[in-house]
Amino acid sequence: MDAMNIIRDEHQSLAAIIHAVHYMLKEIEAGSLEPDFKLLQAMVHYLKAYPEQRHHPKEDQYLFARLRQKTGEADAIITRLEHDHAGGEARLEALETAMNRYEADPKGGYPVFVEAFDSFAKFYRDHMITEEREILPLCRKHFTEQDWEEVSAGFRENHDPMAGTARPLTHDDFQRVFSKLVAAAPAPIGLGAGPYRDD
Ligand SMILES: [Fe+2]
Numbered sequence: 055m056d057a058m059n060i061i062r063d064e065h066q067s068l069a070a071i072i073h074a075v076h077y078m079l080k081e082i083e084a085g086s087l088e089p090d091f092k093l094l095q096a097m098v099h100y101l102k103a104y105p106e107q108r109h110h111p112k113e114d115q116y117l118f119a120r121l122r123q124k125t126g127e128a129d130a131i132i133t134r135l136e137h138d139h140a141g142g143e144a145r146l147e148a149l150e151t152a153m154n155r156y157e158a159d160p161k162g163g164y165p166v167f168v169e170a171f172d173s174f175a176k177f178y179r180d181h182m183i184t185e186e187r188e189i190l191p192l193c194r195k196h197f198t199e200q201d202w203e204e205v206s207a208g209f210r211e212n213h214d215p216m217a218g219t220a221r222p223l224t225h226d227d228f229q230r231v232f233s234k235l236v237a238a239a240p241a242p243i244g245l246g247a248g249p250y251r252d253d
């Protein structure tokens with residue numbers, strides 16, 4: 055059931071990033087940190103490249119399609135989750151617009167970005183919880199060993215470079231998440247990362 059671990063791992067990485075950005079926004083609000091727009095850009099690039107363009111399509115193609123074949127039990131939930139996936143581009147566009155506004159006007163744009171990020175984070179939390187609590191148990195119930203082998207082969211493609219990022223707890227962990235995030239973001243952000251690279 056390798057696919058199960060990969061899905062959980064990719065969810066965990068995304069949760070870690072969301073947690074780290076929330077932490078960063080709180081520090082900015084407290085006046086102890088300056089906004090780092092390069093980092094925020096890296097986050098948006100990463101979210102586009104992995105969760106939206108790789109993780110969700112893998113779920114649609116390998117997990118949901120097969121579960122639909124096996125049972126009608128999950129049809130309504132799958133339809134809802136597919137709808138969530140289809141909204142990925144618009145969701146990221148809203149986040150990017152708020153980020154650009156924040157960069158152009160750090161004072162006035164801050165609450166706009168915080169609101170956009172909060173709603174993005176809430177959406178993702180709910181989405182991942184539904185997948186883990188409702189879809190994965192049904193897969194466990196209906197998939198054979200052969201199913202898992204085929205689904206896992208699909209999930210091993212395009213492995214998320216942030217995978218394995220545990221939920222951060224300390225300030226050093228946040229730095230590590232951010233460094234990895236910038237390094238994992240596609241070019242030009244990732245390649246121009248300089249000071250953030252720690253590898
Ligand atoms: Fe998903």
Ligand SMILES: [Fe+2]
Pocket residue numbers: 061065109110113182185
């Ligand atoms: Fe997912």
